Amino acid sequence: MSQVWNFGAGPAMLPPPVMERIREEWLDFGGMGVSLVEISHRSREFQAVLDEAKDLFRELTGLPENYRILFIHGGARMQFAALPMNLAGRSPSRTCLYVESGNFAKIANRDAVPYADVRVIASSADCSYARLPEVDPEKIDPQAAYLHLTSNNTVFGTQWQQFPDSGDVPLVTDQTSEILGRRLDFSRFGLVYAGLQKNLGPAGMALVVVRDDLLGSADEKTPLLLNYTRAAEDDSLTNTTNTFAIYVVKLVLEWMRQQGGLDVIEARNRQKAARLYRVIDAGDFYRGCAAVEHRSIMNVTFTLPTPELEAAFLAEAGAAGLYALKGHRALGGVRASIYNPMPLDGVEALAQFMEEFARRNG
C-alpha cells in the first residue's frame, strides 16, 4: 500500500509503532503461546497490563494520589448517563450545571436529564458553537453536584484554553478528543472522562479519572458496571473487562513516554496545528470555522469558498492518501483531526496539499 495519512476524528489512527507491536505479539503475548485477547482478565499477566496502564497515566500527567483511574465500558456517551447517576445525588436538589459549547456538550446535557435537574448556565449555540461561551460565575450554584464542560469540541474545533473557576463545585470535563494532548493540571478537575478512540486506543471504552471524595454517591439504580465506586473497589474488574482496549492504552502510553512525555507531545501538537492554521490564515481561500482565540490543537476545521470546491478538495485529498477529512455531519466542511499519533510528516503532507489546491483553485 502507498502512504495513507488518516485524519479521521475517531476511531482515529494509532501510533504506527504501537500498531506494529500489536501485530508482532498478536499470536503470542509475552511468550505465553496465546494472544492477549485470549487470556483471563483475572490473570496476573493481564493485571500487570492494567497496572502499567494506570501507572503510566499517573506518571505522564502527574495525577495526584487522591484520584482514581477507572476503565468503564461504552465510551464517553455512556458517561453522559453514568456521570449524573453517580454524582447528582451530591446535590440536595440534584442540580447539575452544564456548559453547552458544541454538539457533544449538548448531547451530554440532554442525556443527563432523566437523572438530574440539568441547568445549562452558558451556551454558544447562538454563534453555532464557533466560540466558547463565557461562564458567568454568578450562575455557578454552590449547591450544584458538578459543572460539566467539553474541554475540546471535536465537531467545531474549539478548545478551552482556560477553565472557569467553579469554586467548590467539582469541575467535570469530557476530554475525549484531547486527553493527554496537552499538559493539564488534573487537580483543577473533580472528574475527567474520555472515550479511548482518539488519543488513547480503540473504540468501546472510556477512561474515567475521579477524585476520591466524589465516590460513594451513586443512585441505587445505577447499573453496577457504571458505578464509579464499585469500579474503584474492583479496580475496573467487576466483570470481564475489554482487555484488548486496556492493552492498547498501555502501549500508547508507553509510546508517549518513549516520545519524551506529555510536554514533548504537546509541543508537537502545537506545531502541527500552527502549520495548518498558517495555511488557513494565509489568504481568503480557506476559512477557519472556530474563533481564532478558541482554536483547537486537535481538530482543525475549515471551509472552502463553495460546496463544489469542498467536494473536489475531499476527493483529490482522498486520492492523494489524505484520508477522512470530511467534516462532521452536524457541521460539514473539512476537518483535520491531528491527535497525538499523527506525525508532523502527515500534517506537512496535508498543508502542502492545501497550499497547492488553493493555488490551483483560488
Added chain:
Amino acid sequence: MSQVWNFGAGPAMLPPPVMERIREEWLDFGGMGVSLVEISHRSREFQAVLDEAKDLFRELTGLPENYRILFIHGGARMQFAALPMNLAGRSPSRTCLYVESGNFAKIANRDAVPYADVRVIASSADCSYARLPEVDPEKIDPQAAYLHLTSNNTVFGTQWQQFPDSGDVPLVTDQTSEILGRRLDFSRFGLVYAGLQKNLGPAGMALVVVRDDLLGSADEKTPLLLNYTRAAEDDSLTNTTNTFAIYVVKLVLEWMRQQGGLDVIEARNRQKAARLYRVIDAGDFYRGCAAVEHRSIMNVTFTLPTPELEAAFLAEAGAAGLYALKGHRALGGVRASIYNPMPLDGVEALAQFMEEFARRNG
C-alpha cells in the same frame, strides 16, 4: 513457541485461522492503508462488517425475521441490569422470574433487584448447582415480564437440554458460554444475550437477540446505550461502537460457515465433550462436578482425589502446554472450557494427559 492449548473459560481462545486473518490485515484493512480499528464506525466499510456479522448470525441460526440483532457495550453482566430496565415495565407489578442454576444466574437475579420485583422460582443452590433445578409450571406467573435462565452454567459445567415451557411469558436466556455451540430454536426465546468472549470474539461487548414485540417498554431512566429500542433504531450505532469486537465476531461467524455451519460445529462439540467425559467416567480418579444428565458440552468440570493432586495436575498440565484449566474461584477443581474454537486435537491432548496422569497417580 511450542503448542499451547488454551482451555480458559473466557476471554477464551479464538479460531487460529481468525487470529491469523486479523494479523494479516491488521495494518491494512481491505486495501484502505489503515487498520479496521482506525476507521469510522459510520464508514461504509465498517457498516459492511456489521451487516455481514448480522447476516451470518441469521444464516447460521435460522433466526426468524421478527428478531433483531444488537451489539451492546459491556458484556453479559451489563445485561443483568439492562434486561430488567428494558423489560420489567411489561409487567404491571414489574415481576421478573429467575431460575437460579449457578453462579452467574444468581448474580443476574441479584443485579436485577433495583429494577424489578425479582422472583426466584427455581434454584439448585441446595445441591451446590451440581444439577439444574426443576421449574414448576405453576410458579410461572403469566403476568411476569419474563422468565430468565442461564442456558449453560460456565462455573459448574451444567447445560439445559430442554427448556421449560414458559407459555406466553417470554423466555430470556443468558447464552454467554454456549452461544452458537449447538443448534437451538430461537423462536423459543423472547430474548437471548451473550457476552462475546467465549464463542464469538474478544471481551467487552454483548450480542443481544430480541423479538420485535419486546421493544418499546424501557424505563425512562435506562441509559441510552443500554436501551434495546434505541439500539434497534440506530442499528447498534448510537455512539461509537466497539468496532474491533464486531469485526472479530464477523470473522468468527465466517469461520463457522467455512467449517460447515452450526450442525457440524455442534457435532464436533459433542464429540469433544464425550471424549473428556469418557476419561472422567472410566474410573474413580476423576469425579465430574455436574450431574450426568445435565452435563455441559462447553465446560467440563471435575475434581481429583485430593487438593494436592489437583495442584500437581494443574502444574503439570501447564508445563505440558495445557493452559488455564483451573476451576472458577467459586468452585475450585479443574475446568476445561472447550468452546467452538477448541479443536479435537486440543481435547485429545488433554484427554491423553488426563489418562496418563491418572495412571501415574491413581
